[in-house]
Amino acid sequence: MGTERAGGAPRARARALAYAACGAVLLAGCASMPDHGDLRDVESTPRQDTQVRVFAMPPREDAEPSEIMQGFLEALTSDDPQYETARQYLTENAARKWRPELSTTVLANGPDTATDLTGDTEDDDHYSFTLTGTKIALVDAEQSYAPAEGQYSRQVHLVRDKKSEQWRIDGLPQGIVIGESDFQRNYMSVDKYYFASNTADAEAGAAAQPAAVADPVYVRRRVDPMTQVVRSLLHGPTNWLGPVARSSFPLGTALRKGATLTPDEQNRLTVPLNDKAARVGTAKCNEMAAQLLFTLQNLTPAVDEVELRAGDRKLCELREDRAPAVAAVGSARHADYLYFLDGKHRLVRISADSGTTSTEVVPGALGEGATPLRSAAVARDEHTAAGVGLDGKALYVGSLASGGSLGDPVLVSAGKTETDRLTAPSWDAYGNLWVADRDPGNPRLLMLRDGKGEPLEVRTPGLDGRIKSLRVAADGVRIALVVEKDDEQSLLVGRIEWERVGEQSAVRIRELRSATPELAEVTAMSWAGDSRLVVVGREEDGVQQMRYVQIDGSVPEGPAPDALTGVQEIAASEDGRLPLVAFSSEDGIVRMESGTQWQKVVKEGAAPVYPG
Template sequence: MGADREGGARRGPGRAAAYVACGVVLLAGCASMPDSGDLRGVDSTPRQETQVRVFAMPPQEDAGPNEIVQGFLEALTSDDPHYETARKYLTPEAGRTWQPELSTTVLADGPGIETERSGGREDADDVTFALTGTKVAVVDEQQSYAPADGTYSQSVQLVRDQKTQQWRIAGLPQGVVMGKSDFQRNYISVNKYYFASNLTAGTAPQTVAVADPVYVRERVDPMTQMVRSLISGPTTWLGQVVRSSFPTGVELQKGVTSLAPDDQNKLTVQLNNKASGVGTAKCDEMAAQILFTLKNLTPAVDEVELRAGDAQLCSLPEGDADAVAARGSVRHPEYLYFVDGKHRLVRISAGSSGTNPDPVPGALGEGDKQLQSVAVSRDEHKAAGVGIDGKALYVGSLVSGGSLGDPVLTSRGATANDRLTAPSWDAQGDLWVADRDPEAPRLLMLKEGAGEPIEVDIPGLDGRIKDVRVAADGVRLALVVEKDGKQSLLIGRIERGEKDERPAVAVRELRFAAPELEEVTTMSWAGDSRLVVVGREQGGVQQMRYVQVDGSTPEGPAPAALTGVKEIAASEDDQLPLVAYSEDGIVRLPNGAQWQKVDTDGTAPVYPG
C-alpha cells in the first residue's frame, strides 16, 4: 500500500531535510481525529515550501476503528525509516507479514475510507473498511515508477483484541498507498547508472553510461538507499540492454547501515567479500557508477573509495569518472544547427548569443539540395537531411568540398506528410528515420548512415510514427505515435542482434512518457532520462513541459511559455539553451532569461544527435 539536469533546478532550496524548532511534524497523534461521526478520507498532507521531518504517532489508547485506519494511513506518509510506527497499528501477525517495500500506490488524492462490512452489532469485534481512490502511478519493488489509471479499492480488516480491548488491523494489502502530494513530499527521482551492453565501437568507442531512474524516500538516508539500489542491479525494463560492473552477490558489508562522505567529501563504501577479487579496471567502473548516481543526489561526494574486508579495491575521484564512461549530459556540442531561409544547413556556436549563422562545410550547406529537416551526428563529422518534399534522405560529411551523392533512402508516400520524418543519429553513429507511407510504414536504421536500410521490428506498436529521437545513450528511443487523431509520446528499448547472419534491430516494450498529453507536437531529449515535450491535454492549450522516461514529472519549473511551437531542440547538456522553431522563427531560451529571436526565416533546429 501507502532528473535530471545536473546543476539545474531539480532540487529546490527547501528540499533538504532539517530539524528545526517546530520543524518536526507529528502525524496521527496531533492530527484532527474525530471521536465519533462518519468516516472520512485521509487528505494528502499539503506540500510545504520548507521541508521538515515528519514523524507519526502510535495509536492512542482506546482509539476506535476509524481512528486506527486513519492513523495508520498517516503513518505511511511519515519519515519513519522502517515503518515501525505504522506497524503498531497492526496485529502482531499482520505486522510480521506486511511488506511495505513491495510497492507504493499513488492516488490522485488521499485514500478514501468506506465501511465495507461490520459484525452487525455495536459491540462487534471485527470490522472491514474499503480504501478507495483513483490511481495515478505505482512504484514497484525495484523502485521503478509507472503511470497507472483506474479505480483503487482494497480492503482493510480490523479486530478487537480480547485481552486489551484495543482495535488493530489484522488484514491489509501489501505495500503502501498515499495521495499524490504526499508522494511528491516523500519521494524523489534519482538516476542510477549502468553501462550500455548493446553498443559496439563506432562513434562511441568509450563505454556509454545509461540512466535508470528510480524513486527513493527523500529523507530516509537516500544516499544509502541509492547505493543499495544501484548494487542490486538495473530495473527489469532496462536490464535487457545494460550491464553492471558489480559482480553477482556483491552487497554492502553486513553491519553497514548508513553511508556518508567524510570531511574531505570522500565516500568509503565497504562491500562484502564477493567483491574481493575485482580488478582495478572493473573497480573503477563500479566507483564511476556510484559517482554518476550520487551526483544526481548531492554535490557532497567528490571521490569514492571501494573496500572489501580490510583491503582497498580502488579509489576514484569525480574528475576521473568521465574517462571511465561517457554520459550524454556531460557531452558539450560545438554547434547548434538549423535550416535557413534558403533551405541550407547552417550553424552557430552552441550557447553563444550570436544570430549570424554560417552554412556548414560540405554539400548540405551549399544549397544544391533544399532541405526540410536535418540531423547531425554526435561527433559532428557528418549530417543527414531530408529533402524539401520529404521524399529523399541524403547523408554528407561536414568538410569543405564533400559531395552528396544519391539519396540513401527514398519514400513512396503520396504527400510530404506521408513521407520521411526528421532523422536522428545514435551514439554508435547509426542513422534512424521513419517512413510514414501509409502503404508501407516503417522504422529504419542505416548503419553509420549508409548501406541497405535495416527495418526495425517494433512489437506492440499501435499507430503511425510521426517523429523519432534516439537518446545519447543509444539504448532508448523516443517516438511520437499517431492513432485516431491523437499523438502520444512513447519510449522503447533498443535491442540489437543478428538474424540470418544479418544485423537485426528491435524496439521493445514501448511505454508512455507523457500519458496526460493527447496531442504531442514535438519533443527532444533534454537530459540522461528527461525529455522536453510540446503538446496539450484534452481540452487544453499548447504547453511545454519536461517529462521523465518513466512517465513521471520531474521537479522544477517548466520552460517559459512560448506560443506556436512547431519544433523543439534541447541538448542533454543543461548549460545549453532550449531552441525552438515557432511562429517567430528560430528562438532560444538561455538559462535565467526569456525567449530570444535567433533567425526569423529558420526552421528545424537541432543539436547533434
C-alpha cells in the first residue's frame, strides 16, 4: 500500500474518544454531526497505534440520515469482530442479508458521500446517498488482494421505521468499503502455505520432499488474526494458486466449532480439528503441522510447536526446527555463496553471509574466462551454473567443479543485435534452466530439462510484449517476468503449469498478473522472500526507486531499501538473512545487510546473483 495520505476527517478526529486504561478507542460516530445536508470527504480515520483496539459507537436516538450514514462508514473501520455495531445502523432485514466478508473495496481517500438527487430524497421516509471514490484495490471473499482502478460508485438507501421513527439503512452493497489508511491500520498480509503440485517433480521423479508455496492473504490485524489465518489455511489455496498447489488437510477439515487459537506460555499451539482429519496418518499429519508452522511463523505471539487434535485424540505434534525436514521452504534455504562476473567477465563468488569481500574464481570452465560472459545463473544446489556469452547469443552450462570443460552452447539465439538475444537465465527448484530469447522474429520463453537437451518452448497465453528478464521462484510453480512493450516495462507474476500432451511434456504460464501496476519502467527485480520481490524502477515521470512488492501487487510493511544511484541489476535471496546486493553503474557491486547502509564489494563487477 502507499503512504498514509494527509488530510482526513476532522469530525472523525473530534469524535474519537481514547480510553488508555482499557486499550480501546471508541469511534463516536453519532456525536456533533450535522442534522441535514450532504456529507463530503468521509476520509479514513487517523492512524492509531497498532496495539490499540478501535470500536464504533451505535446509532444515537433520533439521528438524521447523514449521521446514520457517517456512523455506519466509521463502524466499518472498527475492530468489531462481526461488525455487530455496523449492523445496528441497518434495518433487521438488511442486517440479515448483508455479508461484509464477501469483499473489501479499498479507496484512495475513503468514500465521499453525497445526497442522491436522482433518488427519492423528497419522500419524508426515504433517503439515498451515493458513495464514490477512486479504487486502488479489492480483497475478495478468499481474502486475496488485487490492485484495482477506476471509479467506485454505489448507492445506499435509508428508510425511517414507521413505529420507532428511527432512520436505518435498508439497501447497501455487499462487502465493505474502506479508505487506504484505514486498510493499512486494520489489515495485514500473511502468507499461508501449501505444497507445490503439477510441477516438474512429478515429471522427473524428483525427491519426495514437497516444496512449500506461499499464498498471501489479508486478515484483520486485531480481530484474532491467528484463528482467522488458520481458518483460511484450512479452506484451501486461493483460486489463483489452486491449480499448482495442494493442501495436506483432508477436504472439509475445519476448526472445531467455537475454537479460538492461542499458544501457551511455551509457544505451543493446540489446534482442535473436526472429524474430517481424524484418520490421517503420521506422515500426512506432519505435513499438515508443517503448513501450520510455516503459516504462523510471522504472527505474534510466535508459535514454536503445534499439536493437532481431532476430538479427544492427539494426531501428531511438530516443532518448528523439524518442519524443514518435512517440506522445503524457500526462505529456509541458505546459499553458500553470492556470485557475480568480475572485470574479466568470469564467474566469481564470495561467501554469502560474511562481511568478507574476498573474491574467488569459481571452479570449472565458467571461471576460466575462455568464454567471456554477460550474465549467469547458479543452480540451487550450487553444483552447476549457466552463462550467456558476452554478445548475448549463446547459452552455456558447466559444472562448478575443477577440470570440467564447457563444451558447445546448449542454446543459440538468431537475434541480430545483443538486445534481441538471450536474457539472463534462471534455475528452478528441480534443476531445470529457464531463459527467454528476445529475437523479434521468434520471441520465446524456453526451458531446458536438467539444463541440457532440446529446449522446451513454454507457452505464455496472454503475454503482451517481449520478456526482458525472468526469475523462477524457489517453489518452482511461480515465475516473475519483466515484460517490455512500447518502451514501458511491467513486472508480472504467473503460475507454471505442467501437463502431458501425448508422450511429451508441455509447460504453460497461466494468469499473469501485475505486481507493480504503478511503475512505468522496471529496471531490475529479484525474489526477496516466499511471496515478495525487490524491484528497481520508476513511476511515470518519476525518478528511479527501489522497493519491495508482494506478488499480489500490494506493498509489504516495513521500510524500503536505501536509495542507490544508477542501479542496473539487483540480487536478493528468499532467505531474508542474506544481504541485498546490487550492481550500480557508479559503485560496481555493492551490498546491504539488514539495518545497515550500502557497502562496496568490488568496483569491477556486474550481474550479481544468488543461486536460483
